[in-house]
Amino acid sequence: MQRAILSKKNQITVISGILIVLGFFSRFALDNMAGFNIAFIIASLLGAAPIAIQAYQAVKVKVISIDVLVTIAVIGAFLIQNFEESAIVTFLFLFGAYLEQRTLNQTRSAIKELTELAPESAMRQMENGEFEEVDVDDVDEGDILLVKTGAKVPVDGTVLTGEGYINEASITGEAEPVTKEKDSGVYAGTILENGTIQIRADRVGEDTTFGKIIELVEEAQDSKSEAERFIDRFSKWYTPAVLVLAFIVWIVSQNVELAITILVLGCPGALVIGVPVSNVAGIGNGARNGxxxxxxxxxxxxxxxxxxxxxxxxxxxxGNPEVGAKEYYGENTEEVLGYLASVERESDHPLAKAIIKNIGDTTLSPVEETEVVKGGGIVATVNGHRVAVGNVALMEKEQVTLTQKAQRDVKQFEKNGNSLVLTAVDGELKVLMGIRDQxxxxxxxxxxxxxxxxxxxxxxxxxxxxxxxxxxxxxxxxxxxxxxxxxxxxxxxxxxxxxxxxxxxxxxxxxxxxxxxxxxxxxxxxxxxxxxxxxxxxxxxxxxDMSRLPHALGLTKSTANNMVQNIVIAVGVVLILLASLLFGEWMNMSIGMLVHEASILVVIFNAMRLLRYRRKGERYKVKRDDLEKEKKVELA
Structure with a gap:
């Protein structure tokens, strides 16, 4: 029964609103007080039902929530036969909760958009060589997949054949298509805008870059900051304090309506929601922008x-350095370069790749007893020779003597901004390479x-x-x-x-x-x-993309400021409402609830500004639809 009522909360809100309109129509158009009272009584009972259920569920777990305060206030207004106040308060509370949920869903739009981009199927090569469509969950590492124009790349993989332009906005935040050809890496969730490629599946499912992004964003949006934890603790004490204050006011003044109004005005809704919604919006903006x-x-x-x-x-x-300068010492240079290439082939370090590329075709030899010297380089046995490849510190450790010419070369290479790779064979320096990164x-x-x-x-x-x-x-x-x-x-x-x-x-x-x-x-x-x-x-x-770093820092600063703004708005509204009640004559329960719900929406809309955050002068992403329109114009 409780679940059924809560599931129909939006419909109850609509019916309650209609009854309130009918009640005012009966009173002011038809001068029918009986119709006015009946409409507002039904609206009060109907609107109070889901609120009371939520209050009951909160009390069961020993939490005095906003729903508890509103329920007590509505019951009090009903008992003193102020049906107009009770009906309007329940309607505003329910309508505010609806708007709040709707706008909160928009702040989570980034993760929603990401999950919608997740590929659902793939064209997998079968044993007969034909490609058939299968569920993406059935794809295993090593499978050969076909991706056609307009299709989503289903896994992280490597291009085997074909070429095309891929939109990687879901991964990098940049919608400018990237050229992919043989041996290029591709990411799940990206879109092949034109061309046809075959790829080998390297990472599938949750292990793909796209899967990790979704997991990280979901975890981030569900996490709580110190400010949120403080507000949670604050609310646990604040809400009962408002209840006690209302009770004291009733005991002292004997004014039930005043006490009930304090319950309504003291609801900390905007304070509770202000910080989390700022965090969610900030994290969502980041996910959209790489x-x-x-x-x-x-x-x-x-x-x-x-x-x-x-x-x-x-x-x-x-991180893609190239050999810019080199010096050879002694004889048998070709043989030494073969040893060097054989050793560096064992490493995936960027400097090793630069050396192998520079040496080119050479005679490779088996490498034995490889030892990686942390912060120094590699020492190995090649064709019975002890080969040391690394920096000056490694040469000193291997007791390799540097001639005066070699020492001058080292200083000159360093002065020119080169990273040094020295190669010694059996304790004698044979090769010095200077490698520069751009x-x-x-x-x-x-x-x-x-x-x-x-x-x-x-x-x-x-x-x-x-x-x-x-x-x-x-x-x-x-x-x-x-x-x-x-x-x-x-x-x-x-x-x-x-x-x-x-x-x-x-x-x-x-x-x-x-x-x-x-x-x-x-x-x-x-x-x-x-x-x-x-x-x-x-x-x-x-x-x-280093250009994302200033965006990230600016975004976090704006998000932190946004949290403070929301806290000030929430606390300020409560103080103004209570001051108006105690020192003014115009404040009542309905106006208080209206302002209370409005303050919740204000902090949500303030936080949603973060979804559109960009630093001044920052280049806007080009939407995929706009790119397609531009291509159609060019083709025409």
Missing amino acids: VLLKGSEVIHDFSHVDTIVFDKTGTLTI IRPGVKEDLQKLKDLGVKNLVVLSGDNQGTVDLVASELGLTDAHGHMLPEDKAAHIEKLQKEGQIVAFVGDGVNDSPSLALADIGIAMGSGTDVAIETSDVVLMNS
């Missing part, structure tokens, strides 16, 4: 950050935007040599730069900054960044980084 904020506590902490520490490779730089386009402007948002210190920590790090810092206008940093050194430096009273965010993308991401007040991972880095972080910038 920024994952993992919870409302993150919003509070991130908005107060005054120091941002960056890893260099893959964060400030593209700074990300637009990153200097993004860093200036961070300064404009109040970030005082921009620091780079890198395992690279100091000369390279200084060059990057100088070019980007960073406040501090440290090279030759091992993972533990980075973590120790962050601890040092925190002890100095700075609120620190760390931006990185690799496994070695995980300790720093976890230790910093806010860990920010680049979306193309490792799973460990993404899991450890508090904020994820999808597609490693």
